[in-house]
Amino acid sequence: MIVRSPLVILALSCLTFAADAAERPGKAAIASAHVxxxxxxxxxxxxxxxxxxxxxxxxxxxxxxxxxxxxxxxGGFFLLRRVSDGKEVMVDxxxxxxxxxxxxxxxxxxxxxxxxxxxxxxxxxxxxxxxxxxxxxxxxxxxxxxxxxxxxxxxxxxxxxxxxxxxxxxxxxxxxxxxxxxxxxxxxxxxxxxxxxxxxxxxxxxxxxxxxxxxxxxxxxxxxxxxxxxxxxxxxxxxxxxxxxxxTYTVKEREPLVLQYRGHRVVTAPPPSSGGIALAEMLNILQGYDLAKLDRVHRTHLIVESMRRAYRDRAEYLGDPDFVKMPVAELTSPLYAAGLRASIHPEKATPSANLPGFMAPVQGTDTSHFSIIDADGNLAAVTxxxxxxxxxxxxxxxxxxxxxxxxxxxxxxxxxxxxxxxxxxxxxAPKPGRRPLSSMTPTFVIGKDRTLVIGTPGGSRIITMVLEGILAWFDGDSPATFVGNKRFHHQYLPDVISAEAEAFSKDERKALEGMGHVVSDGERPWGYMNAVDWNHGTNELRGGSDPRGVSGKALVK
Structure with a gap:
């Protein structure tokens, strides 16, 4: 039985964008952290x-x-999509x-x-x-x-x-x-x-x-x-x-979170992952902007502000759905995102201490992710x-x-x-039988013409890496390209933009600091993303394994 979490589906339920029986890639693609x-x-x-x-x-x-x-x-999360009947499930x-x-x-x-x-x-x-x-x-x-x-x-x-x-x-x-x-x-x-x-x-x-x-x-x-x-x-x-x-240990089948972003269905991890809800919040906020028309500094500013707000809510509300009642529908609502978007100043950073409603702070880097598309079009994203x-x-x-x-x-x-x-x-909080909150964010992005399977390790930075990978894919980057892109991250507390070396130029850093952001660039690389995608029209499969690793391999055959 699937454990059904409250969710908001922002696409019409009939628009599943599922490949019909005649549409299948004919080959398979696998990207993992080791050959x-x-x-x-x-x-x-x-x-x-x-x-x-x-x-x-x-x-x-x-x-x-x-x-x-x-x-x-x-442990981990197995996000699965079965092409024969369109079933989507997360095995927790x-x-x-x-x-x-x-x-x-x-x-x-x-x-x-x-x-x-x-x-x-x-x-x-x-x-x-x-x-x-x-x-x-x-x-x-x-x-x-x-x-x-x-x-x-x-x-x-x-x-x-x-x-x-x-x-x-x-x-x-x-x-x-x-x-x-x-x-x-x-x-x-x-x-x-x-x-x-x-x-x-x-x-x-x-x-x-x-x-x-x-x-x-x-x-x-x-x-x-x-x-x-x-x-x-x-x-x-x-x-x-x-x-x-x-x-008495048992896995749980959970219904994935589903939202729409730029005409695609985004299928992602529900609680006890915090990743899907945070990803939904960030994408819903960013959907209100034309990011492609913005310069790098203003684009980064808006992405960081979406990260800040999503991670604040992560700290406040999320836990094991079998023990904790969470406002999932509200957090993933476009109306809620509109309110968050209205609180973002286009030229100034919002100090995390100024965000309302969170209590005084009360409170995994090495993980592995792999992505699979098989010859029939079945999908697996596993972290x-x-x-x-x-x-x-x-x-x-x-x-x-x-x-x-x-x-x-x-x-x-x-x-x-x-x-x-x-x-x-x-x-x-830890209680007998409870599952700890996770940042793991295995995700599918499914459109009429193409499909992406994505995820990454990286502890608290997993969610923002998946966000940046998805945004880069929409910008036209292939999996082999975006898995190697330089990364930045904000998680509400500490109130700092963490960035890999060369993620920002000196002028971009200066401009972000002029907006009120604190930037810690030059940090060591993080994450080990593995992703594959499928062009439904040409049946081309592509894969990318993060060059930050040593033995990772993406293969299509």
Whole structure:
């Protein structure tokens, strides 16, 4: 059953822009963060699988080759569109808080948030949803048995692969935390030392874990001996998981948010993602301007002001829809956007402190995204994560995967931002069984003549990256181009425009500062966008994998 969130559909319901039965690309496109994962998807397609089987294969392969970014110890969102009947659904595999969750567990002796407890060690881990998603998508949307879709990942784990420079860099960043955990250290620090280029990581424990899932489905992870091993290991490492936490975990099917932008349907993630609502707010605001006629400075100014207002509402209202009643219809309404637009001065920045209605601030960078269009026109946009690089830096011996540190995505203490600087209120407070708010924003943009599948990792900056990618696509950029565009970001608090090096010229920065913006440019690159699109008229497929990565690959064949 689909869990139906309140939503506003700004296009006429009959205008689905679905490809008819005769219209199909005839080829497939996959863009992911690692060439081995992209190839795994095509391997499964070649065996007669569809986009959803390929999504299972790519997801599992990324669990093997990108342990710093995602894995079966984490969770994610699978946004799917089935061409045969036009069904659009988001499979919510977000992690859940254990039954014994208590926010006080994350405080120090002075009552302040202990960041080490919220990001390192088993206490920081929510109940993983990724294994359940692999099973659910395969059984309900795929054409192949799970053992075939998981076979490439199992093979890669057993035979080994050489982690790329990006993975080794994150290992260096997280070395101290990894070294504290015997299971993580044994897997990722051979001989207790940081590995160097050319090191081959073989992970027979992960291969065995995936084989159990392939053979037994959810029972191969959430029940019996595998579950007991996880519970014992988590408790030994300071966590609070129980067998009941694992046995009762379930994915949720949620109805996507849908809006119209420039004659296209934008299909995006509903809560517990904050991404879709924030994206809808920003696009609704910007729809009132002719951005193409504006100079770069004024265009940036208006985009930033839309970001500021959307992130303010994120902090105020959003949380797990199974626990929190949210004004989704109001937040995504064009009338609400018109009111927000009216508050934007065309020449002056609005200080975040001046925005009305928000309480005093009360309150994942490494994730992975892949995009798929198959030969029939089925779509999959999947964003998955373990939150921070290498998650909680904890591996239960014998399992082969890192635990997530998704508990940090909750508002663990009033006045304490999370690792991404995001603030939130009681709507995102940690409670047993609750799913933490996420910024993951897998999205489809579907028009009569073309379709885009887009998403990215990047923590709190995911939503603004997806926005900028969509805007660039409407401006005519191909996926291969816009995934590499320089980025800027504003998230309400702190009241600063963050920008990558060379995102703005000196004159543009000076002009923005003259409007009252605070600009922090020259920041390190962020995100790892992967996108594909389809021209319905020519049946041309295109893909782009972010050049900020090392091993990403977009293929069409």
């Amino acid at each position: 081995l994962a992209t190839e795994a998807g095509f391997e499964v397609l070649a065996q007669g699988g569809n986009a959803f089987d390929a999504a299972v294969a790519v997801s599992a392969a990324l669990s093997v080759v990108e342990p710093q970014s995602s894995g079966i110890g984490g 595999a977000r992690e859940t808080a254990p039954a014994q969750t208590d926010p006080k567990q994350f405080l120090d002796t002075k009552g302040e948030l202990d960041r080490d407890k919220s990001v390192n060690g088993a206490l920081a881990a929510g109940i993983p949803g990724q294994p359940a998603a692999l099973v659910f998508v395969a059984e309900n949307y795929g054409k192949l048995p799970l053992k075939k879709s998981l076979a490439p990942a199992i093979r890669i784990a057993r035979e080994g692969f050489a982690p790329d420079a990006r993975s080794l860099m994150f290992l260096g960043l997280r070395k101290d935390a990894i070294a504290r955990d015997p299971g993580a250290s044994a897997l990722f620090l051979p001989g207790g030392q940081l590995p160097t280029a050319g090191w081959v990581l073989k992970n027979p424990d992960l291969a065995s874990t995936l084989e159990r899932i392939a053979r037994d489905g959810n029972k191969g992870f959430y029940e019996g001996e595998p579950a007991q091993r996880l519970v014992d290991g988590v408790k030994k490492a300071g966590g609070t998981w129980t067998l009941e936490d694992l046995k 998955q994560t373990v939150n921070l690089p290498f998650g909680a830096a904890t591996v239960v011996p014998g399992t082969g995967f890192v635990l997530n540190n998704q508990m940090d995505d909750f508002a663990l203490k009033a006045g304490a931002p999370n690792a991404y600087g995001l603030v939130g209120g009681d709507a995102n």
